[in-house]
Amino acid sequence: xxxxxxxxxxxxxxxxxxxxxxxxxxxxxxxxxxxxxxxxxxxxxxxxxxxxxxxxxxxxxxxxxxxxxxxxxxxxxxxxxxxxxxxxxxxxxxxxxxxxxxxxxxxxxxxxxxxxxxxxxxxxxxxxxxxxxxxxxxxxxxxxxxxxxxxxxxxxxxxxxxxxxxxxxxxxxxxxxxxxxxxxxxxxxxxxxxxxxxxxxxxxxxxxxxxxxxxxxxxxxxxxxxxxxxxxxxxxxxxxxxxxxxxxxxxxxxxxxxxxxxxxxxxxxxxxxxxxxxxxxxxxxxxxxxxxxxxxxxxxxxxxxxxxxxxxxxxxxxxxxxxxxxxxxxxxxxxxxxxxxxxxxxxxxxxxxxxxxxxxxxxxxxxxxxxxxxxxxxxxxxxxxxxxxxxxxxxxxxxxxxxxxxxxxxxxxxxxxxxxxxxxxxxxxxxxxxxxxxxxxxxxxxxxxxxxxxxx
Amino acid sequence: xxxxxxxxxxxxxxxxxxxxxxxxxxxxxxxxxxxxxxxxxxxxxxxxxxxxxxxxxxxxxxxxxxxxxxxxxxxxxxxxxxxxxxxxxxxxxxxxxxxxxxxxxxxxxxxxxxxxxxxxxxxxxxxxxxxxxxxxxxxxxxxxxxxxxxxxxxxxxxxxxxxxxxxxxxxxxxxxxxxxxxxxxxxxxxxxxxxxxxxxxxxxxxxxxxxxxxxxxxxxxxxxxxxxxxxxxxxxxxxxxxxxxxxxxxxxxxxxxxxxxxxxxxxxxxxxxxxxxxxxxxxxxxxxxxxxxxxxxxxxxxxxxxxxxxxxxxxxxxxxxxxxxxxxxxxxxxxxxxxxxxxxxxxxxxxxxxxxxxxxxxxxxxxxxxxxxxxxxxxxxxxxxxxxxxxxxxxxxxxxxxxxxxxxxxxxxxxxxxxxxxxxxxxxxxxxxxxxxxxxxxxxxxxxxxxxxxxx
Numbered sequence: 001x002x003x004x005x006x007x008x009x010x011x012x013x014x015x016x017x018x019x020x021x022x023x024x025x026x027x028x029x030x031x032x033x034x035x036x037x038x039x040x041x042x043x044x045x046x047x048x049x050x051x052x053x054x055x056x057x058x059x060x061x062x063x064x065x066x067x068x069x070x071x072x073x074x075x076x077x078x079x080x081x082x083x084x085x086x087x088x089x090x091x092x093x094x095x096x097x098x099x100x101x102x103x104x105x106x107x108x109x110x111x112x113x114x115x116x117x118x119x120x121x122x123x124x125x126x127x128x129x130x131x132x133x134x135x136x137x138x139x140x141x142x143x144x145x146x147x148x149x150x151x152x153x154x155x156x157x158x159x160x161x162x163x164x165x166x167x168x169x170x171x172x173x174x175x176x177x178x179x180x181x182x183x184x185x186x187x188x189x190x191x192x193x194x195x196x197x198x199x200x201x202x203x204x205x206x207x208x209x210x211x212x213x214x215x216x217x218x219x220x221x222x223x224x225x226x227x228x229x230x231x232x233x234x235x236x237x238x239x240x241x242x243x244x245x246x247x248x249x250x251x252x253x254x255x256x257x258x259x260x261x262x263x264x265x266x267x268x269x270x271x272x273x274x275x276x277x278x279x280x281x282x283x284x285x286x287x288x289x290x291x292x293x294x295x296x297x298x299x300x301x302x303x304x305x306x307x308x309x310x311x312x313x314x315x316x317x318x319x320x321x322x323x324x325x326x327x328x329x330x331x332x333x334x335x336x337x338x339x340x341x342x343x344x345x346x347x348x349x350x351x352x353x354x355x356x357x358x359x360x361x362x363x364x365x366x367x368x369x370x371x372x373x374x375x376x377x378x379x380x381x382x383x384x385x386x387x388x389x390x391x392x393x394x395x396x397x398x399x400x401x402x403x404x405x406x407x408x409x410x411x412x413x414x415x416x417x418x419x420x421x422x423x424x425x426x427x428x429x430x431x432x433x434x435x436x437x438x439x440x441x442x443x444x445x446x447x448x449x450x451x452x453x454x455x456x
Numbered sequence: 457x458x459x460x461x462x463x464x465x466x467x468x469x470x471x472x473x474x475x476x477x478x479x480x481x482x483x484x485x486x487x488x489x490x491x492x493x494x495x496x497x498x499x500x501x502x503x504x505x506x507x508x509x510x511x512x513x514x515x516x517x518x519x520x521x522x523x524x525x526x527x528x529x530x531x532x533x534x535x536x537x538x539x540x541x542x543x544x545x546x547x548x549x550x551x552x553x554x555x556x557x558x559x560x561x562x563x564x565x566x567x568x569x570x571x572x573x574x575x576x577x578x579x580x581x582x583x584x585x586x587x588x589x590x591x592x593x594x595x596x597x598x599x600x601x602x603x604x605x606x607x608x609x610x611x612x613x614x615x616x617x618x619x620x621x622x623x624x625x626x627x628x629x630x631x632x633x634x635x636x637x638x639x640x641x642x643x644x645x646x647x648x649x650x651x652x653x654x655x656x657x658x659x660x661x662x663x664x665x666x667x668x669x670x671x672x673x674x675x676x677x678x679x680x681x682x683x684x685x686x687x688x689x690x691x692x693x694x695x696x697x698x699x700x701x702x703x704x705x706x707x708x709x710x711x712x713x714x715x716x717x718x719x720x721x722x723x724x725x726x727x728x729x730x731x732x733x734x735x736x737x738x739x740x741x742x743x744x745x746x747x748x749x750x751x752x753x754x755x756x757x758x759x760x761x762x763x764x765x766x767x768x769x770x771x772x773x774x775x776x777x778x779x780x781x782x783x784x785x786x787x788x789x790x791x792x793x794x795x796x797x798x799x800x801x802x803x804x805x806x807x808x809x810x811x812x813x814x815x816x817x818x819x820x821x822x823x824x825x826x827x828x829x830x831x832x833x834x835x836x837x838x839x840x841x842x843x844x845x846x847x848x849x850x851x852x853x854x855x856x857x858x859x860x861x862x863x864x865x866x867x868x869x870x871x872x873x874x875x876x877x878x879x880x881x882x883x884x885x886x887x888x889x890x891x892x893x894x895x896x897x898x899x900x901x902x903x904x905x906x907x908x909x910x911x912x
Contacts, residue, residue: 025567028570028573031573032568032572032573032576034587034588035573035576035577035580035587035588035589036572036573036576036588036589036590037588037590037761037762037763037764037765038764038765038769040568040775041572041590041591041770041771041774041775042770042771042772042774042775043768043770044770044772045566045567045568045775056567057567057568058567058568058569058570058573059562059565059566059567059568059569060561060570061561061562062561062562062565062567063562067562067565067566067567069567070570077565077566079566080566081566082564082565082566082772083566083772083775084772085564085772085773086564086565090562090564090565091559091560091561091562091563095559096556096559096560099559100552100556100559103547103551103552103555103556104547104552105516105517105518105547106515106517106518106519106523106546106547106748107547107748107749108538108541108542108546108748109515109518109523109533109538109542109546110501110523110533110535110536110537110538110539110856111481111501111512111513111514111515111518111523111525112488112496112501112513112514112515113514113515114484114514114516114526116488116492116497117484117487117488117491117492117514120488120491120492121491124491131490131491132490132491132492132493133491133492134492134493134497135497136594137593137594137750137773138592138593138597138771138772138773138774139771139772139773140597140770140771141594141596141597141771144624144625147650148625148650148651149650150650151649151650151651151652152649152650153650155649157652157653157654166770166771167768167769167770167771168600169600169604169625169626170625170652172767172768187768190768191766191767191768192767192768193607193608193611193763193766193767194603194604194605194606194607194608194609194763194766194767195604195607195767196607196613196626196655196658197613198613198654198655198658199652199654199655202652202654286772286773287772287773292562292563292564292776293563293776293778294593294750294773294776294779295773296773305493306493307493307649307650308493308494309493309494309911309912310647310649310650310911311628311647311648311649311650311651312499312623312628312643312646312647312648312909313494313623314497314498314499314500314622314623315497315498315594315595315596315597315622315623316498316500316538316539316540316541316594316595316742316743317541317593317594317595317742317743317750317751317752318497318498318594319496319497319498319501319539320748320749320750322749323750400566453768455765455766456765
């Protein structure tokens with residue numbers, strides 16, 4: 001049996017654990033399954049999405065884009081780097097320092113923190129179309145607040161969605177009619193069990209770019225409160241589509257909400273919609289605004305946001321100050337580093353590393369997403385199996401990698417991109433060889449990854 | 457005009473501000489009203505609930521139970537001390553240190569933090585009836601997850617509530633039939649604008665102690681998924697009622713959820729239900745579990761919690777590690793200090809200070825709440841006006857005070873309780889005199905406080 005006593009003195013491994021686990025991280029993951037339904041609190045952090053039986057699962061330390069796992073292995077992170085949240089890299093010194101200052105000064109109090117007003121001023125300055133803000137601590141909760149405000153402002157109930165907007169009832173209810181309604185909006189197979197069936201029909205999905213369906217819906221149904229959408233997802237933003245959506249929403253007095261939980265404060269310091277020339281009525285920011293510290297913000301026009309006064313939206317932990325402190329410091333640093341440009345350049349180099357490795361191995365690759373949010377797939381009859389092997393073999397080269405590789409500021413440190421190129425060239429070269437000999441199974445030491453939601 | 461340039465260099469006061477504001481805090485509050493609908497992110501932090509025109513509103517620093525406002529005034533906090541969240545006092549050194557350790561080690565990563573498993577073990581150890589956990593970052597969001605799991609587990613929709621459970625649709629929908637349904641459950645006048653009318657009838661309030669109504673409801677309606685209640689609120693917990701609720705829920709296969717966002721980890725290290733002898737199926741913890749760092753936890757039996765696997769509940773910021781680190785440190789310190797007993801003793805001294813001051817001034821006082829969550833009212837034909845004057849005059853004595861005075865560990869430091877006694881004796885003595893001469897209006901320098909929710 002593995003000895004956990006030093007690294008995890010509180011940990012009690014299961015009796016038969018040595019039989020099934022290859023590492024402390026895997027052992028702890030088995031224990032987590034007994035204590036936490038689904039093992040992790042974010043779907044995207046499940047080992048089953050990477051290389052189920054060899055993925056390190058847990059970390060002891062993370063700095064920049066380097067991660068040390070529980071067994072002392074050191075990896076460069078070329079996956080989504082904190083599922084897209086930490087664009088400056090892990091344990092950024094400036095964010096840590098800003099947060100520590102708040103902790104020492106008292107981050108929660110009977111009175112309010114001036115930082116929440118300061119951040120409100122900053123967000124309004126970055127988005128001149130908006131005048132007011134509300135905060136939360138997760139993107140999903142922020143989206144629920146946006147929906148509440150849109151419904152309160154219009155007195156209507158229905159919502160048209162386009163994209164991924166979290167776990168809350170209002171969103172998942174789109175799958176009550178058929179569990180496939182949300183397929184194609186990032187995650188497949190989202191089960192709406194526990195969402196009251198009374199909500200069926202209130203949330204209607206529309207495909208990105210399908211202006212005709214949107215027009216028809218808005219013309220036919222006069223109970224639509226809002227259109228909520230990710231302005232940019234797999235193919236970047238579509239200027240023409242966004243302006244069509246804007247026009248239709250204005251025509252029918254429907255609130256237009258952009259969800260920039262993923263796209264905001266990445267290529268652009270603010271919502272990426274600022275580049276598109278289309279302003280929404282409300283815009284949601286989440287994980288990208290504070291480099292790993294819980295924070296979310298909703299900005300909007302005064303006329304829509306004032307509806308928040310007519311409904312009860314209130315929570316104690318929205319009023320602590322490390323969230324605003326981290327966001328203010330992050331925004332300052334985003335501007336100082338010209339982070340948007342850096343992330344695009346890093347994305348180009350990541351794509352170039354992948355493309356070059358594929359070219360020299362005779363593999364055919366296609367890219368998706370924006371440069372800063374690169375995903376790729378290689379043409380093969382069993383891509384999930386090949387991808388799992390890719391993750392397993394990259395781990396052996398000291399790199400965490402999957403089919404999504406999000407740009408990070410810390411990828412520019414200490415030759416990380418060069419190491420990535422070396423590793424991926426070697427790994428894809430060998431994978432091409434195994435594939436040509438139909439030998440993938442011979443080298444795979446784990447079950448194949450899954451990608452859709454389900455019981456584990 | 458006030459000079460904000462030094463203390464708030466980013467702040468642009470309104471042109472006519474000097475006319476209406478008595479302090480920097482009040483000035484900033486006016487500005488906040490233009491930027492944030494409702495000015496604050498927690499209803500309980502509005503100046504309108506204390507002494508609208510003189511309340512300091514914002515703070516620069518807070519340590520223990522001492523607060524420095526933006527104008528450099530120093531106060532002892534004898535209100536709810538962080539609206540009940542910071543029982544160890546502000547900027548607790550051990551919590552700060554545990555959080556700082558996580559920041560430096562990287563608090564969010566592509567991999568998971570072992571601390572979330574460690575906290576799960578600890579919560580299960582403290583509550584032997586429970587086997588599994590889920591986390592969030594606010595009590596309100598945690599309650600929504602509990603409701604989702606209860607509905608998924610039973611396949612039913614309706615919820616019986618008893619107490620205050622936050623701002624989400626499932627809860628506020630109780631007021632769709634009549635806006636008075638939730639009156640008596642902590643907050644009055646909660647407007648459900650923006651909650652879809654389709655949810656009407658799904659959430660049914662029952663009064664604490666009213667076992668007969670609960671029985672009738674559960675017998676008549678077979679679509680009830682859960683009873684969610686605060687096991688202890690204004691009068692402490694009622695052993696008999698809780699065991700009756702437990703029995704009825706078990707009989708009808710209804711999930712029993714205790715919401716211990718306010719009562720948990722205060723008098724008892726864990727849910728206060730552990731003292732009552734009644735175990736729920738799920739139990740919610742929120743602001744009291746981490747002394748001011750965003751964190752919330754749901755514990756429950758394996759059979760109910762496993763339903764979380766059949767529905768999608770996922771958020772990035774639930775996976776960062778400062779929340780679990782703060783909770784683990786807080787629980788350790790709660791046990792080490794025997795905090796529950798200390799808070800009860802402090803509460804007795806606070807009540808004693810109030811009672812003694814009232815006795816010597818000839819005022820008649822009644823107490824409500826548990827010792828650690830004391831509230832009081834003085835018999836007077838215009839108690840809101842008298843209370844507002846009390847707050848105003850206590851401020852002049854260097855004490856923040858209202859009709860709720862929650863016990864805090866830091867109240868035991870540096871003679872804080874003695875200073876409270878001196879201040880309250882002086883203030884209530886003078887208030888009794890003003891009241892006897894019908895002169896309250898002559899000394900009141902602010903509008904009278906409100907207590908119910910509404911537009912500001």
